[in-house]
Amino acid sequence: MMSRVQKGLVAGVAATAAASLLEIPNMFLNWFDPFQGVIASMIGMPGNLAVGWVIHVISGVFILGPLFAILCPRLPTDTPETKGIVFAVGAWIIMMAAIVMFGNYRTFTAGAGFGTFAWLLITHAVFGIVLGNVYARLVSREKRMGATVMGGAPAH
Numbered sequence: 001m002m003s004r005v006q007k008g009l010v011a012g013v014a015a016t017a018a019a020s021l022l023e024i025p026n027m028f029l030n031w032f033d034p035f036q037g038v039i040a041s042m043i044g045m046p047g048n049l050a051v052g053w054v055i056h057v058i059s060g061v062f063i064l065g066p067l068f069a070i071l072c073p074r075l076p077t078d079t080p081e082t083k084g085i086v087f088a089v090g091a092w093i094i095m096m097a098a099i100v101m102f103g104n105y106r107t108f109t110a111g112a113g114f115g116t117f118a119w120l121l122i123t124h125a126v127f128g129i130v131l132g133n134v135y136a137r138l139v140s141r142e143k144r145m146g147a148t149v150m151g152g153a154p155a156h
Contacts, residue, residue, distance in 0.1 A: 019056075086128070
């Protein structure tokens with residue numbers, strides 16, 4: 001049996017992978033400022049996408065995944081996917097506030113502006129959908145397996 005935090009870690013891996021898959025074409029096609037570039041700029045290392053990727057993976061898997069598992073029962077919606085979206089949009093709001101307070105105030109000026117805001121919101125929403133879905137599947141799988149073990153017939 002996995003704890004809620006362990007389920008959150010697994011869901012965080014899946015959600016981070018999904019958000020990363022969306023970000024890879026953006027990095028090569030330059031639609032918007034890459035999320036990893038925004039993170040690197042925020043910590044004072046502009047242009048260092050490797051640092052941005054590391055922070056992206058660490059925060060998605062080891063911070064947001066377990067935090068979602070802890071907060072999931074308290075989130076105000078009914079379906080796991082909408083709980084994930086609410087959680088991810090909250091994370092997006094906190095990230096935007098952190099960029100404004102601690103990052104470069106020019107991060108969202110000129111051509112990047114609204115497009116980058118929207119892109120980050122979309123990728124966070126996808127992150128939340130995958131996070132909620134995978135977490136709920138892990139919870140329901142454990143409930144099914146627990147019911148089978150508890151009500152199952154003896155092995156011999």
